[in-house]
Amino acid sequence: MSVQHTLVKTADSDATEAVRRSSVFVYEAPVRAWHWINAALILVLIVSGYLIASPLPTLSGEASDHYQMGYIRFAHFAAAQLFIVAFVYRVYRGIVGNEHARQLFYVPFWRPRYWYEALYELSWYLFIVKNPKKYVGHNPLANLAMVVLFTLLTLFMIATGGALYAQGAGLDSWWTKLFGWVFLIWPNSQQVHTLHHLGMWLMVIFVILHVYAAIREDIMSRQTMLSAIITGDRYFRDDDP
Amino acid sequence: MAAVETFYDVIRRQGITRRSFTKFCSLTAASLGLGAGGPATLAHAFETKPRVPVIWMHGLECTCCSESFIRSAHPLVKDVILSMISLDYDDTIMAAAGFQADAILKETREKHAGQYILAVEGNPPLAEDGMFCIDGGRPFVEKLKEMASGAQAVVAWGSCASWGCVQAAKPNPTHAVPIDKVILDKPIIKVPGCPPIAEVMTGVVSYILTFGQLPELDRQGRPKMFYSQRIHDKCYRRPHFDAGQFVETWDDEGARKGYCLYKMGCKGPTTYNACSTVRWNNGVSFPIQSGHGCIGCSEDGFWDQGSFYDRLTTINHFGIERNADIVGGTAAAIVAGAVAIHAGVTAIRATVKKPEKTDA
Ligand code: HEM
Ligand code: HEM
Ligand code: SF4
Ligand code: SF4
Numbered sequence: 001m002s003v004q005h006t007l008v009k010t011a012d013s014d015a016t017e018a019v020r021r022s023s024v025f026v027y028e029a030p031v032r033a034w035h036w037i038n039a040a041l042i043l044v045l046i047v048s049g050y051l052i053a054s055p056l057p058t059l060s061g062e063a064s065d066h067y068q069m070g071y072i073r074f075a076h077f078a079a080a081q082l083f084i085v086a087f088v089y090r091v092y093r094g095i096v097g098n099e100h101a102r103q104l105f106y107v108p109f110w111r112p113r114y115w116y117e118a119l120y121e122l123s124w125y126l127f128i129v130k131n132p133k134k135y136v137g138h139n140p141l142a143n144l145a146m147v148v149l150f151t152l153l154t155l156f157m158i159a160t161g162g163a164l165y166a167q168g169a170g171l172d173s174w175w176t177k178l179f180g181w182v183f184l185i186w187p188n189s190q191q192v193h194t195l196h197h198l199g200m201w202l203m204v205i206f207v208i209l210h211v212y213a214a215i216r217e218d219i220m221s222r223q224t225m226l227s228a229i230i231t232g233d234r235y236f237r238d239d240d241p
Numbered sequence: 242m243a244a245v246e247t248f249y250d251v252i253r254r255q256g257i258t259r260r261s262f263t264k265f266c267s268l269t270a271a272s273l274g275l276g277a278g279g280p281a282t283l284a285h286a287f288e289t290k291p292r293v294p295v296i297w298m299h300g301l302e303c304t305c306c307s308e309s310f311i312r313s314a315h316p317l318v319k320d321v322i323l324s325m326i327s328l329d330y331d332d333t334i335m336a337a338a339g340f341q342a343d344a345i346l347k348e349t350r351e352k353h354a355g356q357y358i359l360a361v362e363g364n365p366p367l368a369e370d371g372m373f374c375i376d377g378g379r380p381f382v383e384k385l386k387e388m389a390s391g392a393q394a395v396v397a398w399g400s401c402a403s404w405g406c407v408q409a410a411k412p413n414p415t416h417a418v419p420i421d422k423v424i425l426d427k428p429i430i431k432v433p434g435c436p437p438i439a440e441v442m443t444g445v446v447s448y449i450l451t452f453g454q455l456p457e458l459d460r461q462g463r464p465k466m467f468y469s470q471r472i473h474d475k476c477y478r479r480p481h482f483d484a485g486q487f488v489e490t491w492d493d494e495g496a497r498k499g500y501c502l503y504k505m506g507c508k509g510p511t512t513y514n515a516c517s518t519v520r521w522n523n524g525v526s527f528p529i530q531s532g533h534g535c536i537g538c539s540e541d542g543f544w545d546q547g548s549f550y551d552r553l554t555t556i557n558h559f560g561i562e563r564n565a566d567i568v569g570g571t572a573a574a575i576v577a578g579a580v581a582i583h584a585g586v587t588a589i590r591a592t593v594k595k596p597e598k599t600d601a
Contacts, residue, residue: 053552053553053565053566054566055485055487055503055504056485057489058485058486058487058488058489058495058500058504059484059485059486060486060494061486063480063481063483063484063486064480064484065484066484066485066486067483067484067485068484068485069482069483069484069485070483070484072485125583127586127587127590167471168474170469170470171459171465171469180460183460183461184460187404187461187540187541187542188511188537188540188541188542188543188546189511189540190508190511190537190540190546190552190553190554191546191554193510193511193552193553193554194553194554194556194565197553197565197566197569198565198568198569200569201565201566201568201569201570201572201573202569204569204573205572205573205576208573208576208577208580209576209580212580212583212584216583216584216587220587220591
C-alpha cells in the first residue's frame with residue numbers, strides 16, 4: 001500500500017486538495033439537467049440515425065398511406081437541432097459555470113502531472129494499482145475520454161450532420177452558410193454520410209464505456225459518481241488523502 | 242470568319258429560319274429559368290453580340306460528352322449550338338484535320354485572344370510528362386495550357402474534366418487530373434456527369450454565349466441552375482422514400498410498384514444533377530425511372546466509393562472491403578465485450594480482495 005499512498009497526494013488535476021471533506025458540490029443544476037437531456041437526445045439520434053441508414057422492412061400499399069421515414073427523419077432532425085442548442089448552452093455554462101463545468105472542454109495536457117495521473121488512473125482500470133485517487137471533477141483519464149470521445153466527436157457530428165442537413169435545406173439556407181465548408185474537405189457527400197455514420201458507432205462506443213465506467217466507479221472508487229450527476233453532490237468514502 | 246459577325250448571322254447562314262430561331266430562344270430561356278422577358282433577351286443578344294468563338298478540346302476521355310451533346314433533345318437546339326461551335330474547332334466532329342486543324346487553334350488564339358471560350362472534354366494525364374495523351378504530336382496538357390492562357394473562360398465538360406472520373410480512379414496509373422489542377426488562372430465552370438445531360442450542356446453554352454459571362458456557380462464550381470439540388474430532392478419516387486416503401490430485392494413486389502431504390506444503394510441522396518427534372522433522351526426517362534438506382538456519376542470521385550449498389554462508401558482500410566456498419570458494429574461489439582470482461586474481472590477481484598478492503 002505504501003507506494004500507492006505516497007503517490008496519492010492531490011485530489012484532481014488542478015491540484016486542489018480534496019482531502020478531509022466528506023462531500024463536495026460538483027455539478028451545478030444546469031449542467032446536470034443538460035447531462036440528462038443530452039443523454040436522451042443522443043439516444044434518439046443514435047436510434048433514428050440507425051433507422052435512416054437501415055430502414056425498417058418496407059411497407060406496402062400507397063405512398064399516401066404512410067409517412068414512416070418522414071417521422072424517423074423528423075425525430076433525427078428535431079433531436080439534432082435540440083442537441084446543437086443544448087451543446088451551445090453547455091459551452092456557455094463552461095464559461096460562466098464552476099471549474100468542473102470547464103473540464104469538458106480542455107485537457108491540461110501541458111502539465112506533466114496530468115499525464116502522470118492519467119497513467120495512474122489507467123493502471124487502476126487495468127488492475128495494476130489497488131487504490132484509485134480521489135477526484136472532485138472528472139478523473140484525468142475520464143477527462144481525456146470526455147474531451148476526445150464526447151466533445152470533439154460532438155463537434156464532428158454537428159459539422160457533418162449540419163452539412164447533410166444543409167443539402168436538404170438548400171444552397172441559400174443558413175445551414176449551408178454555416179456548414180457548407182464541410183464539402184470542401186469531402187466534396188462527395190457520400191463520404192460525409194459514411195463518416196457521420198461511423199461517428200454514430202464511435203458515439204455508441206463512448207456511451208458503453210461511459211455508462212460502464214460511471215457505474216463501476218460509483219461502486220469501486222473512493223467517491224460516488226451517480227449522485228454527482230443527479231444531485232450534484234459527490235461523497236468521499238474515506239478520509240485518506 | 243469575320244470577327245464582327247453576330248450569332249444570328251451565323252445561324253441564318255446555316256439555313257435556320259427566323260421562326261426556328263425564335264423557338265430556340267424560348268426553349269433555352271425556359272430551361273435556364275430566365276423568366277418572362279427571357280426569350281427576348283436571348284434573341285436580342287444573339288442578334289447584336291459579336292459571335293464568341295468556341296474551341297472544344299479532347300483529352301483522356303470516352304467522348305460520351307460529345308455523344309450526349311449532339312443528341313440534344315430538341316434537334317433545333319443541337320443545330321443552333323452546333324453550327325456555332327463546329328465553326329471553330331472540335332477535333333472529333335469538325336471537317337478539318339491535321340495541320341489545317343492546328344492552324345485554326347493558332348488563329349483563334351491570336352485573333353480572339355481573351356475572348357474565346359475553351360470547352361474541355363476529358364482531362365490531361367501528367368505522368369511521364371503527359372505522354373499518355375498525345376494530341377497533334379505533343380502532350381495534351383501542353384496544348385491545354387496554351388489554349389487556356391488566351392481563353393475568356395473555360396468549360397469543363399463532364400466528370401472527367403471536372404473531377405477526373407474513371408481515368409483518375411485509384412490507382413490512377415497515368416496520373417490523370419481534373420483540368421482545374423492545371424488551369425489555375427481562368428474562371429472554370431464545371432458541368433459534371435458521365436455524360437452530362439445534353440440540355441444542361443446546351444443550356445450552359447447558350448448562357449455563356451449570350452450573356453458573355455459564366456452563370457452563378459456553387460462552391461464547387463457547378464452552375465447553380467442545374468446542380469443546386471440532388472436527384473433525391475426532385476425524384477418522383479420520393480413519396481415512397483418518405484413513406485418507408487422500398488425495393489428490397491430486384492424484381493420484388495416493391496420493384497414492380499416503383500418503390501424507392503434507397504435500399505438497393507441508390508445514390509440519389511448524395512448526387513447533384515438535373516436527371517430527376519430534365520431527364521434523358523428528350524425527357525423520356527432517367528435511370529431511376531427505369532428501375533435502377535442512381536450511381537452518382539456526376540459526383541467527385543464516384544468510381545472510388547465502392548459498389549454502385551451501396552449507398553455508403555466502402556472502407557478499404559481493413560484489408561477486406563467493409564462497410565461502415567461492419568467496421569463500426571464490430572468495434573462497438575469488441576468494446577462491449579471488453580467491458581463485460583472488465584466487469585467480470587472487477588467483480589472477481591472485489592470478492593477476493595474483500596478482507597483487505599475492510600481494514601484499509
Ligand atoms: C447517451 C448517453 C450519455 C451521454 C452522451 C453522457 C455524457 C456525459 C458527459 C458529456 C458527461 C460530462 C459532464 C460534464 O463534464 O459536464 C457525463 C458525466 C456523467 N455521466 Fe453521462 N452520459 C450519458 C449517459 C449516462 C448514464 C446512463 C449514466 C448513469 C449510469 C451517466 C452517468 C454519468 C455520471 C455519473 C457522470 C459524472 C462523471 C464524473 O463525475 O466524472 N451518464 N456524461
Ligand atoms: C450524436 C449525434 C448523432 C448521431 C449518432 C447521428 C447518427 C446518424 C446516422 C447513423 C445517420 C445515417 C447516416 C447514413 O448512413 O446515411 C444520420 C443521418 C443524418 N444526420 Fe445524424 N446523427 C447525429 C447528429 C446529427 C446532427 C447534430 C445533425 C444536424 C442537423 C444530423 C443530421 C443528419 C442528417 C441531415 C442525416 C441524413 C438524413 C438522410 O439522409 O435522410 N445528425 N445521422
Ligand atoms: S429512388 Fe433514389 S433518389 Fe429516388 S427517392 Fe429513392 S433514394 Fe431518393
Ligand atoms: S441518375 Fe445519377 S448516375 Fe444516372 S445519370 Fe443521373 S446522376 Fe448519373
